[in-house]
Amino acid sequence: MSDVLLVAGVAPQPGILATAVRRLRESGARVHLVGAVDPDELAEDLQLDGLCALPADIAKDTPTRVAARQVPGERVWSRIRREPWAREHARSADVLVALDAHAIYTVWRFAQRNRAADARYGIQAAVQALVERKGRPSTGPLRRLTNGIPSTTAVKQSVNRLINAAPRAAVNAVTARPIMRSKAGTQLWLTAVKAPKVPDSLRTKVGHQVAKGMAWADRPDGEALILTATASKLRKPTARARILGEAASRELKAGMPPRDLAGAVNALLKVADQRHRADENAAAADLLNRAMTLAFDRVLHIDQLTSPLAEDPEGFIAPFRRSLAATTVASPRGRRQPAAPPPTDRPLRLLIATSANDNFLKLIRSYYDAHPRVEVRFVDLAANAALKSVTWASKPMLEHRLSADTTPYGEKAEERLRPYLDWADTVFVDWCVAPAALFTMVDPGTTRVIVRLHSYEALSRWPYMVDFSRIDDLVFVADHIKDLTTTLVPYLKGPDGPRMHVLDNAMNLRGFQIDKPADARFQLGMVGISQVAKDPRWAIQVLRLLRERDDRYRMLLVGGDMNPDVSVASREYLEAFNRDVRELEATGAVRRLGATDDVPKMLSDIGVIISSSVREGCHCGLMEGAASGAVPVVRDWPFFAGKPNSARTLYPEGWVIGSPEEAVERILRTTATEEAWRTTGREASTYALREWDWSVVQHHFDRLLLDDPRSESRRRE
Amino acid sequence: MTQSLDVSTSSSNGRPAAAGRGRRPHLIYLAIGFPPAAKSCAYRMRETANQFRRIGWDVTVVTIAAASWERDSGLDYSLLEQVDPEIRVVELPLAREDLETDIRRFSEERALRPAKWLTNLRKREKKIFPEPVFGSWRGTLEQAVLDVHRQRPANLLLASCVPYVNLAAAWKLWETQGVPYAVDFRDGWSIDVVNGGQAFTPDSEAGTWERRILDHCQSLWVVNDPIADHYRERYPHVADRVHVVRNGYDKDSVPMIRPRRPDPEAGLTFGYLGTVNYTTHQLRVVLDAWREARKREPLLRNARFEIRGHIGAGANREANGLTELIREAADDGVSFGGPVRKAEVAETYGRWDALVLILIGGRYVTSGKVYEYMATGLPIVSVHEVDHDASRVLDGHPLWTGACGLDELRLVDSFRDAARMVVEATDEQRAGVRDHADPFTRETLMQKAVEQLAAHALAAPGDLPVNGAAVHPSDEPSTINETERAGGVRA
Structure with missing residues (x-):
């Protein structure tokens, strides 16, 4: 019987591993595994003869500086070689198998020592090796003895590795962690990177090296400090702008707002303008892209409870309005021909486009699929490789705009979109992000273009990359989002701007009407807690205050947790939230139900539905809760509070409150008796169904899509 | 392979005529993927070779060693059962280096940085021929067709692509020995058949190669009308040599x-x-x-x-x-x-x-x-x-x-x-x-395509292209109407 040692550099998919082990065992082998494994994911029927499970991130983990420099294959080898079990099994294995690319180097190194073993990459190759071994005479004891002696090549290579590593070790010594963490060390390096009469290239190199040291010492602030200091002494504006951009980028990556975001953005825009004037548009696009990436980073606007853009839209956007490159990108191209009216002799050809996110389209699609006056096609730009590659291509898009719409990228976009535009009478693009920018990069011919902007897009870079002059109708889900967007993009308010509409999201609210048990009266609930903007900590504060008055109140949280890997800011919020609810969860006062497909069922147990968000477009979860007969309690979303339109104008009077204390009062008042609670809930449900149910909203969509917009304009006149 | 018979050819359908002026016509068929390779193109290649045999041609298939398919799509020896036993197969010692699975054959650099190694390999391959996966096969393929031709002079070379590096070998034989060639592109080179649009521009290295090859080829086969239309539009001067030869079924x-x-x-x-x-x-x-x-x-x-x-x-x-x-x-x-x-x-x-x-x-x-x-x-x-x-x-x-x-x-x-x-x-x-x-039976479709190509290749010698000269389209009566009805070969 042969022994096979499988080596995993990344955790193998359970099914693939189970199949591999089964096939090898069927070929008459004992199978052992070492490497990255997620023990919870292993198939129950996995029949391994030996396992040395290591953390799933061994290819990424950088516990030492040496590891940080290494490529993934080297890290896997460094980790696995430390395991006596692995070394022993590698010495005696007949076949060594790398399960993935990061495991190849480990197998290669093992094979230098066990020279009688076959070394293969992939399962099919391993099975083949086993079959071939059966046809070969077995190795004798003397041969086995020599297996443990490394080859001369292996010895020589190890020495070379040592010699080559030496200079870097010296650099590491002067940027060691303790030095970088100390005040004196930081000061020393700040002075060094600003030393006079140093060429730009050397200063940049040293600056980067020291910044790496800071990163290694877990000091992103120090990293930014060093880079900013380096930039201050650089003579070339482009190099200076790039380093300032890097400094801000490091801070954003660490989840913190940069200390000098405006400085970095202004510097980048300035050199972008210079390059654009010199007709160097690829470089200009790169610099403008960097400026936009920094200014609209999610850490600033999405993962925080506030946003500088929402607080001061005009001030925040001013540098872009002053920039030649940015204004060139945003300048309207217009369309050569007006959109044709909907056809009268055949069904309207409606193309619905999105990129990956079709959450708010399902009802619209199924309705128009069955509509006799409409022929629907749907395109998910993320699911089509040809379209995906041109959709989220910010830099080529910018370059195209800067180059007066003459780049190969633009030709490619034209070539790939044209068949869709030729077919469609109307294109409905959901989400005003990259797909909207893409569809407005090309002249739509006589096809009518409708774009729907939900909410977060207003806080992104895309409104500055979409050509609104090629959009016929811009749809918002609420007035306050329309207000914010028109402030950010004044063109929209001008005479050539698109027609603007506010249409509620498509929701089938009738399906939410389920009888609630009496004890739901004390059950608060939230639907959707996966983003910082939902601010569930605010809701928990309401619960705490409420329980101080009456401990019968509990809370159900429906939906998955926020993803801590999205940004450091998200991770920090999640950690704080987890601390907030730990005790409440232990007593059963808070229950997290996770993601579900059956929201109506979850809502049947919720008597009070809370919207604690800092910003929303319309908050579907709240509307569904209201439709279910839960008492709505809506925080006056801080992003829009006090503005002409806000949560207070979207929802009926009484639903919206200004503080946790006011929320407590409303809840106590409306749930004082079962009758009061049911009455308030019933009223909320009636309102929700009357205003927001698809049976009502569908007529608004019909008017938008099927009526001749010219007659609509005339009517308005 | 049996000894050649004394036959000459008729120019009407490519069949050898009864007169005894020389040996049977000889086809060099560059068909990498020929049985026993378990590839989808193997059926088309098998039928093509068989059809040439059926009309009396000697056929030498040039492909790569069977063992090389072990690491690719595998082998299916049952595919060989219907290969005409008279077809001679030359197997070249070529294999895709990137699909190697024996780690003992890896350099340390490859073991350590497999992705970078692959990127470098692709660059090296493209330096030899503008095809990232097979470029390095060029020299071996060129030498192989020259050797086959030296042993037994060829009347026609048919290159089935992929790999496109076959075109370099076809060109070599044409350039140095004046052997006419035809190309079975199947899916086409300059067109991105999966995503639509062009795969490379006319002025790129691949574009230059494609144009050079098509300028002088006897015939270009592709599998459907949209691809044929692409070639007719891109190279109007060879439009009448572009033929749709659908795949069909066995x-x-x-x-x-x-x-x-x-x-x-x-x-x-x-x-x-x-x-x-x-x-x-x-x-x-x-x-x-x-x-x-x-x-x-x-x-x-x-x-x-x-x-x-x-x-x-x-x-x-x-x-x-x-x-x-x-x-x-x-x-x-x-x-x-x-x-x-x-x-x-x-x-x-x-x-x-x-x-x-x-x-x-x-x-x-x-x-x-x-x-x-x-x-x-x-x-x-x-x-x-x-x-x-x-x-x-x-x-x-x-x-x-x-x-x-x-x-x-x-x-x-x-x-x-x-x-x-x-x-x-x-x-x-x-x-x-x-x-x-x-x-749509493969036999029906391929029979017509092969007869048409063979007839053209064996047309009056004065019409055959020689170094650098333009190809003269055959004056043979077209079979368009007949074949279009059959859903097969179309010009």
């Missing part, structure tokens, strides 16, 4: 007996046979739709969905995200049964009640599988773009559910429709479908 691959009696109680069986080369997204949509259809459709309650064919190559063979998805769908009656030997294809179809046609790409992709599927007479569920060449082939097929792209809701309906077709289709309907497929 008669022995489809069950000759009546399909089995469907038994919904025991469970209907849907099948997919072919290379599993689509994305996990596409497969996930199929499996989700299948799952939903089983829930909704009583006829599908116990249904099974068998997937057969090759998945992955090299180290990823039968071990990638696609196999994982299939395994996860086991509770929904989905299974993967591995590749099917050519000799067992008919039997496999005979066990199924309906077929699932999953294809990548759009209007430029036909696939050979669609013809075979059509000829089985079984209902077909299509999972591909609406504007796909397969849609054109299947248009009018009474047991076809139609194409709806990757629209999951509509796919659910397609599966349900197919289930109903399985139980409701009459024998007459099934027979009608097979009749519809009859003109």
Whole structure:
């Protein structure tokens, strides 16, 4: 019987591993595994003869500086070689198998020592090796003895590795962690990177090296400090702008707002303008892209409870309005021909486009699929490789705009979109992000273009990359989002701007009407807690205050947790939230139900539905809760509070409150008796169904899509 | 290979005439993927070579060593059973270095940085010939055709691509020895058949090669009209040499007996046979739709969905995200049964009640599988773009559910429709479908294409191209009308 040692550099998919082990065992082998494994994911029927499970991130983990420099294959080898079990099994294995690319180097190194073993990459190759071994005479004891002696090549290579590593070790010594963490060390390096009469290239190199040291010492602030200091002494504006951009980028990556975001953005825009004037548009696009990436980073606007853009839209956007490159990108191209009216002799050809996110389209699609006056096609730009590659291509898009719409990228976009535009009478693009920018990069011919902007897009870079002059109708889900967007993009308010509409999201609210048990009266609930903007900590504060008055109140949280890997800011919020609810969860006062497909069922147990968000477009979860007969309690979303339109104008009077204390009062008042609670809930449900149910909203969509917009304009006149 | 007979040729159909002026005409056929390679192109290559033999040509196939396919798509020796024994096969010691799985053959650099090594390899390959995977085969291929020609002078070289590096060998023989050549592009080079649009610009290195090759080629074969149109538009001066030679199907691959009696109680069986080369997204949509259809459709309650064919190559063979998805769908009656030997294809179809046609790409992709599927007479569920060449082939097929792209809701309906077709289709309907497929037998299609090419190659010597001279189109009467009716070769 042969022994096979499988080596995993990344955790193998359970099914693939189970199949591999089964096939090898069927070929008459004992199978052992070492490497990255997620023990919870292993198939129950996995029949391994030996396992040395290591953390799933061994290819990424950088516990030492040496590891940080290494490529993934080297890290896997460094980790696995430390395991006596692995070394022993590698010495005696007949076949060594790398399960993935990061495991190849480990197998290669093992094979230098066990020279009688076959070394293969992939399962099919391993099975083949086993079959071939059966046809070969077995190795004798003397041969086995020599297996443990490394080859001369292996010895020589190890020495070379040592010699080559030496200079870097010296650099590491002067940027060691303790030095970088100390005040004196930081000061020393700040002075060094600003030393006079140093060429730009050397200063940049040293600056980067020291910044790496800071990163290694877990000091992103120090990293930014060093880079900013380096930039201050650089003579070339482009190099200076790039380093300032890097400094801000490091801070954003660490989840913190940069200390000098405006400085970095202004510097980048300035050199972008210079390059654009010199007709160097690829470089200009790169610099403008960097400026936009920094200014609209999610850490600033999405993962925080506030946003500088929402607080001061005009001030925040001013540098872009002053920039030649940015204004060139945003300048309207217009369309050569007006959109044709909907056809009268055949069904309207409606193309619905999105990129990956079709959450708010399902009802619209199924309705128009069955509509006799409409022929629907749907395109998910993320699911089509040809379209995906041109959709989220910010830099080529910018370059195209800067180059007066003459780049190969633009030709490619034209070539790939044209068949869709030729077919469609109307294109409905959901989400005003990259797909909207893409569809407005090309002249739509006589096809009518409708774009729907939900909410977060207003806080992104895309409104500055979409050509609104090629959009016929811009749809918002609420007035306050329309207000914010028109402030950010004044063109929209001008005479050539698109027609603007506010249409509620498509929701089938009738399906939410389920009888609630009496004890739901004390059950608060939230639907959707996966983003910082939902601010569930605010809701928990309401619960705490409420329980101080009456401990019968509990809370159900429906939906998955926020993803801590999205940004450091998200991770920090999640950690704080987890601390907030730990005790409440232990007593059963808070229950997290996770993601579900059956929201109506979850809502049947919720008597009070809370919207604690800092910003929303319309908050579907709240509307569904209201439709279910839960008492709505809506925080006056801080992003829009006090503005002409806000949560207070979207929802009926009484639903919206200004503080946790006011929320407590409303809840106590409306749930004082079962009758009061049911009455308030019933009223909320009636309102929700009357205003927001698809049976009502569908007529608004019909008017938008099927009526001749010219007659609509005339009517308005 | 037998000794040549004394024959000359007639210029009307490429058949050797009875006169004894010389030896039989000789074809060098660059066909990397020739049996026993278990590749989809193997059938087309086998039929091409056999057809040349049938009309009296000597045929030397140049391909790579059988062992090299072990690490690629595998081997199927049953494919050799129908190769004319008189065909001479020259196997070159070439293999794809990137698919090597013996780590002992790896340099330390490759073991340490496999991705970087691969990038560098691609760069090196492209320096030799503008094709990232096979460029380094150029020298060996060029030498091979020169050697074959020296041993036995050739009248024609036919290069089947991929790999496109075959073109360098064709050019070498033409440039140095004046041997005319034809190209079977199948899917076309300068067109991105999967995503649409051009694969490279006319002024790129590949563009220069393609133009040079097409300027002087006797004939260019492609598999469908959209690709032919692309070439006719891109190179108007060779438009009359561009021919559509559809893939067709092998008669022995489809069950000759009546399909089995469907038994919904025991469970209907849907099948997919072919290379599993689509994305996990596409497969996930199929499996989700299948799952939903089983829930909704009583006829599908116990249904099974068998997937057969090759998945992955090299180290990823039968071990990638696609196999994982299939395994996860086991509770929904989905299974993967591995590749099917050519000799067992008919039997496999005979066990199924309906077929699932999953294809990548759009209007430029036909696939050979669609013809075979059509000829089985079984209902077909299509999972591909609406504007796909397969849609054109299947248009009018009474047991076809139609194409709806990757629209999951509509796919659910397609599966349900197919289930109903399985139980409701009459024998007459099934027979009608097979009749519809009859003109698409590979033998019929290839016979005409080969006769036309052979006739042209053996036309009056004065018309044959010589170094640098333009190709004179043949004055032979065109077979367009006849072949168009048969759905086959078109000029």
